[in-house]
Amino acid sequence: MSFKLWLDPWNGDGNLRVAPYVRRTMSGAIEETGAWDVPSAAGWQDYSFVVPEGVEAVDEIGISIEYFGRLKFLGRLFLADFKVEGAGHTTIEPETETQEWGAITRFTYNRGHWTKSFGRIQGHTASDADMWTGHYYARNVTVKADIQRLSGVSQLVTARVQGTGRFYAAGFEGDEVIILKEDFGTTVLARAPFKPETGKSYQFAFSVEGDRLSFAVDGKELITATDGTYDYGMAGIRLASAGRMSVGRIEIVETA
Structure with missing residues (x-):
């Protein structure tokens, strides 16, 4: 500043x-x-x-x-x-936020039902659903989140979100971890076997640096991919299909 x-x-x-x-x-x-x-x-x-x-x-x-x-x-x-310039660092503790306008303060959303319960964000949907935060021109970032699968197969974090149909995402999809690109259609960029336990907290870290994308769970990098379609965008959390998730602390760490 x-x-x-x-x-x-x-x-x-x-x-x-x-x-x-x-x-x-x-x-x-x-x-x-x-x-x-x-x-x-x-x-x-x-x-x-x-x-x-x-x-x-x-x-x-x-x-x-x-x-x-x-x-x-x-x-x-x-x-x-x-x-106001430079690399930003956003920390969101759900217990300090408020439920309003069908979602949670500091987020905008598309579809789904988002509430607060026991100091966490609860999201559920019958189709797909997203919440986004951060500024629109964030480029190189690591999106960290405490994620629990409660039901369904899809629990993801997103980066470089430019709209409802243009973004990168990474997380759980069935019994796999994946990195995908959404461009009005889904392209899976990387995948590996991983069987998450229902109700267990996992620490996600989705990093996008230039055209390199990587995804780690509990501090261990599991998959990487390369794609240069999107240079910037917001960050958030996503359910790609019917299901329910619980989200704790979220961090968005920008690098210069």
């Missing part, structure tokens, strides 16, 4: 100070990310900070402004080159 400020005081002692901050979505908590500072009146002054880690989403990034002088102050504060 970076920006520039320039203080143009007209009247008063110029004792106006600023502090960068972020606001947490669910609690509304304000977190200052730097010390209070009096902007320069001689020209542009650079500011930067790293958005702090946390399990709550950030819904506001900005600067707090405070005047602490004794005289009446008049003037202008110019803001320029406001940027």
